[in-house]
Amino acid sequence: MIKAVRGTRDLLPPETALWNFVEAAVRDVFRAYNFHEIRTPIFEETQLFARSVGEETDIVAKEMFTWDDGERFEDKKLLEAWSKENEDRVFFQEGMPFLTSIKPLGIQRQIWRKATNSVEFVCFRPTISSESIAALVKARTVARSQYSQEFGHHPIRLRLVVPDKVVSNSPWVKTEDVEIEGFPGNYFSSSQSLTLRPENTAGVVRAYIEHRLWDRGLNKLYYVGPQFRRERPQKGRYRQFYQIGAEIIGPPSAGSESPARDAEILELLATLLDRLGVENWMLQLNSVGCPNDRAAYNEALRKALEPVVGQMCADCQRRAVTNPLRVFDCKVPADQPIIETLPRISQFLDEPCRRHFEQVQEILKSVGVEFQLNDRLVRGLDYYSRTAFEFTHGALGAQNAILGGGRYDGLSESLGGPSAPGIGFAIGEDRLVLALQKSADAVQRKPDVYIAPLGTGMDREAARLARELRRHDIVVDLGDETFRLKKSFEIASKLGARFILIVGENEVKAGAFALKNLESGEQVSVPRPELPRKILAG
Numbered sequence: 003m004i005k006a007v008r009g010t011r012d013l014l015p016p017e018t019a020l021w022n023f024v025e026a027a028v029r030d031v032f033r034a035y036n037f038h039e040i041r042t043p044i045f046e047e048t049q050l051f052a053r054s055v056g057e058e059t060d061i062v063a064k065e066m067f068t069w070d071d072g073e074r075f076e077d078k079k080l081l082e083a084w085s086k087e088n089e090d091r092v093f094f095q096e097g098m099p100f101l102t103s104i105k106p107l108g109i110q111r112q113i114w115r116k117a118t119n120s121v122e123f124v125c126f127r128p129t130i131s132s133e134s135i136a137a138l139v140k141a142r143t144v145a146r147s148q149y150s151q152e153f154g155h156h157p158i159r160l161r162l163v164v165p166d167k168v169v170s171n172s173p174w175v176k177t178e179d180v181e182i183e184g185f186p187g188n189y190f191s192s193s194q195s196l197t198l199r200p201e202n203t204a205g206v207v208r209a210y211i212e213h214r215l216w217d218r219g220l221n222k223l224y225y226v227g228p229q230f231r232r233e234r235p236q237k238g239r240y241r242q243f244y245q246i247g248a249e250i251i252g253p254p255s256a257g258s259e260s261p262a263r264d265a266e267i268l269e270l271l272a273t274l275l276d277r278l279g280v281e282n283w284m285l286q287l288n289s290v291g292c293p294n295d296r297a298a299y300n301e302a303l304r305k306a307l308e309p310v311v312g313q314m315c316a317d318c319q320r321r322a323v324t325n326p327l328r329v330f331d332c333k334v335p336a337d338q339p340i341i342e343t344l345p346r347i348s349q350f351l352d353e354p355c356r357r358h359f360e361q362v363q364e365i366l367k368s369v370g371v372e373f374q375l376n377d378r379l380v381r382g383l384d385y386y387s388r389t390a391f392e393f394t395h396g397a398l399g400a401q402n403a404i405l406g407g408g409r410y411d412g413l414s415e416s417l418g419g420p421s422a423p424g425i426g427f428a429i430g431e432d433r434l435v436l437a438l439q440k441s442a443d444a445v446q447r448k449p450d451v452y453i454a455p456l457g458t459g460m461d462r463e464a465a466r467l468a469r470e471l472r473r474h475d476i477v478v479d480l481g482d483e484t485f486r487l488k489k490s491f492e493i494a495s496k497l498g499a500r501f502i503l504i505v506g507e508n509e510v511k512a513g514a515f516a517l518k519n520l521e522s523g524e525q526v527s528v529p530r531p532e533l534p535r536k537i538l539a540g
């Protein structure tokens with residue numbers, strides 16, 4: 003039996019009702035803050051993540067799903083180059099109806115040219131193979147029988163054009179039927195390393211640069227979608243997980259650098275969690291400073307690590323050399339007492355960073371969002387600068403970060419874009435759903451009415467009635483005329499329907515139907531036109 007891959011899972015009803023509830027609520031909140039949705043591809047060039055999230059982070063170093071998207075043959079390029087050299091004799095061009103009829107033979111691009119006392123059918127392939135030769139021969143047979151008028155009695159010659167490097171490596175040089183021609187030039191696009199997105203900020207900033215979104219001033223964007231990390235699966239940690247995230251990004255002149263943006267994001271999150279009924283969350287807040295601060299801080303960290311790093315795990319020994327800040331990502335229990343003694347970034351903030359951080363806190367206090375300062379919090383991604391935060395929740399156990407985020411003021415430049423300070427967050431939707439104190443039942447709309455057709459021919463009548471009722475935004479489920487009434491009652495109560503509506507021959511004739519309230523047990527006969535009102539009234 004084939005099962006879902008480790009670290010992935012199916013989300014099934016009724017749990018999906020909770021996911022829909024969450025997503026509907028967040029879309030409402032985003033609307034109130036004037037955020038708009040962005041959807042970026044779920045895979046990107048590997049370089050994007052290496053350059054933004056950082057080579058030394060756990061995410062990039064260990065957790066990405068990366069593959070090599072092998073080189074591709076560009077037959078169109080070869081056709082164009084070859085046709086240019088043979089211009090005078092080419093007489094059928096790509097796109098003519100005659101040529102498309104040959105495509106089903108597996109020949110995508112082809113051309114005809116005149117030769118002395120003959121016509122030549124030419125096609126372009128990445129390799130010389132018995133399949134492409136067989137396809138050519140077959141194409142000639144088709145052409146001969148269907149297009150004799152165009153060709154008259156001229157013989158049709160076959161020509162296979164391939165990149166010349168292919169000819170030199172191939173045992174096929176000449177066949178009786180087919181002339182093989184090597185054409186100089188490179189017609190292979192180079193292979194690309196691609197990665198399933200482990201997070202969405204890099205994709206958003208890539209899109210910001212690609213589409214010159216700075217022209218729109220401040221961009222307030224949100225996304226909802228799957229992300230992929232090859233982590234060890236456990237409760238609240240999956241290899242395919244879902245994030246609900248948002249980013250505010252724009253040119254400095256649009257106010258993107260202002261502490262007011264940080265506070266707006268954090269206040270939005272507090273509102274969102276409260277609106278969803280998530281209780282007991284805690285906002286952990288820190289500033290990781292700017293590149294200047296970090297250079298001094300890294301130096302101090304290196305010094306402090308020197309005498310102790312020998313006692314730490316292998317990862318930390320590597321981090322201490324390449325990117326000492328990442329030591330704070332270590333989860334090894336034995337290393338924690340050492341990490342506790344290390345200097346903290348808060349002691350290294352320069353004046354503008356310190357002031358920025360203070361202003362964020364002042365606004366948060368004025369809007370009444372509680373927070374806890376945590377100067378150990380450095381976040382596991384390299385692009386952060388200044389404000390960094392996480393919201394934690396007790397019910398989640400070891401994976402207690404329900405969401406994380408921060409500022410990334412230099413990210414756009416490091417990806418080749420203009421200065422575009424930004425701040426954002428991503429909520430782990432899987433964890434958010436775990437933290438909800440709601441059951442799927444509480445958010446799921448049950449059927450208002452279950453229609454029980456009774457006897458042959460009644461499915462038809464039931465379908466008509468269901469159609470009428472659903473137009474009134476009534477949730478209707480349908481039985482089947484082959485069911486006994488007892489079975490219909492059992493199904494209706496299992497579904498949690500409020501009413502059962504019985505559709506038998508007598509009811510149809512009378513134009514009035516037996517409607518039974520499954521909670522109170524009351525049963526009444528209701529004329530057809532009054533059914534919607536009666537059901538909606540409850």
Ligand code: HAM
Nearest residue numbers: 201203239240243403404405406407408426427428430
């Ligand atoms: P992150 O802290 O790597 O930040 O992920 C954000 C949230 O995604 C985490 O707090 C957690 O709830 C959830 N999450 C991460 N990994 C997993 C997993 N394997 N299984 C389940 N949930 C997981 C980012 O991704 C940044 N892009 C956030 C951001 C946006 N910063 C600025 N803008």
